[in-house]
Amino acid sequence: MSSRRSLVKFVLALCAALPVSAFAAYPDKPIRLIVPSAPGGAPDALMRALAPQLAQQLGVSIVIDNKPGGSYVIGTMELVKSAPDGYTLAYGNIVSLATNKSLLPSVPYDVEKDLTLIANTLRLSNMMIVNDSVPVRTIPELIAYAKKNPGKLAFGSDGNGTTAHLGVELFKAMTGVNMLHVPYRAATSAVTDLIGGGIQLMMINTPVSAPMAKAGKARALGVSSAQRMAAYPDVPAIAESVPGFEVSAWGGIVGPAHIPKDIVTRLNREIRIALDSPAVRERFKLLGAEIAPSTPEEFLELSRRETAKWAKIVKFSGAKID
Template identity: 75%
Template sequence: MRPRILSVFLLLAALLAPVAPAFAAWPDKPIRLIIPSAAGGAPDVLMRALSAQLSQQLGVPFVIENRPGASYTIGTMELVRSPADGYTLAYANVVSLATNRSLLPNVPYDVDKDLTLISNALRVVNLMAVNNSVPVRSVPELIAYARKNPGKLAFASDGNGTTSHLGVELFKSMTGTFMLHVPYKGATAAVTDLIGGGVQLFMANTPVLGPHAQAGRVRALGISSPQRSPAYPDIPAIAEAVPGFEVVAWGGLVGPANLPREIVQRLNSEIRTALATPAVQERFKALGAEAAPSTPEEFRELARSETAKWAKVVKSSGAKLD
């Protein structure tokens, strides 16, 4: 009987022993990071800087995958369809988490049900610039010219619903001007056409337009923050000519629904650590961005408040898909 009793004891011990959760060894292989916009844009550049630091901290590579198109929905849906195991993450921002809800007739995902918000990572303001042939050198001159020549100016955006789109729609509604919207699938093509004269105006994240303005390839008119940016002190705030005008882009990391809380907490902590390192701080500062980590709850509240804000802009400006 003793061998049988011993066997039963060992079996019970095995059944009652604590089982190490699947996430205990996380991460032990490369992590895929989906960026739902084109390579070379501000999200791509900033997330590559952040992911490089996260890779060092976590000891595994981050594989960047750009999946642009359809106002961030193509890349976001790729994440939604991925397993919630911590090995597929995505960049999400004001577009995918806020403006799509009021601008797109049918958003194929539910922010509250289909995504796990991990942490915001950055804040970045926009720079308004014109082609060098446009006969204006300030925001007041732009307003006067646009009022005198309604529809003559075409403005680029790096996609429907982005701050480069809705920011100009807000500007138009606040100044009583009319300019034609020309959406692109990414910032790189929009900048190329702005420099070449295919479009006359573009208001994009400072990491995108700042270097071109500093090199004289385009003419900077204003910054979209309430005050002048320390990174561009010689460029006036648009609010100096249009009181109350403010556009701030933001974004961070998300996972699929039901991402284990332990992985969310680990990632949130690692993101905070990465954003505090001198290398990332210097890279963000050089690009005109501000590190802005948050708790998962703060990130979700940001998405909700910005959804309400931009819904009002869409309604008051009459912004639509082009």
């Protein structure tokens, strides 16, 4: 009897010493996934493609919560202030995790101190599209027209610091053309103005631009990847006319700082499984996104590498917050 009591005490002491998360059934309630941009843009479409599969695997619902504005700062700061329990996550990308640091006068969060990078999920290229009123059909024709009409062309983006913005700034710097930047809070607003002639061109993610070109609402001139994209073989790479030009976007799932390691490990594993599912693969392909899973460590290294790269491009291009 004495030895049995001693065994019970030992087990209870062992249980008390283990972290609570070792016993918590994570997740056991809905997960909120903040998308720091408006509905209808590429981040929103891609996360809505991933969320159902991930929710099915985790056994809970995942609620998409769009929080646009401030170059992804508004939504990201809401994440930073949330509890580090794995029930509030967000989409983090090249803007919130890299370009903001060099483009904004100040960023109210530190990527490495205030966030937990869980898993990268995707890579995207952009497509240069123009309004039908612009009398050009190729990148060389666009360059020639822009040089003859300096400042006449206005290009839209889904916000300062996005690849839709910096990609054209890099294009301007490499070709010597002068075009006016018009930032929007949402890609859908920019698209509406492009179709209506309020702006003349955009270089935005393929999930937004490709359907427009296919429907005849805009004219596709080139893609920002180093080579032509398999999904759009008839659209030249901009690099065919502007050697060395390449712009790619990327993004994944992040959380606030100090999420327990076992939850991060679980989420990373489930995200990678979800990305490998036929349903998500097919949906990402239709949206023009390349699946690009990573470990948390690889995601952090990507953020560090891209922060340094885009700092040089911002300086080289002279890009400014409008």
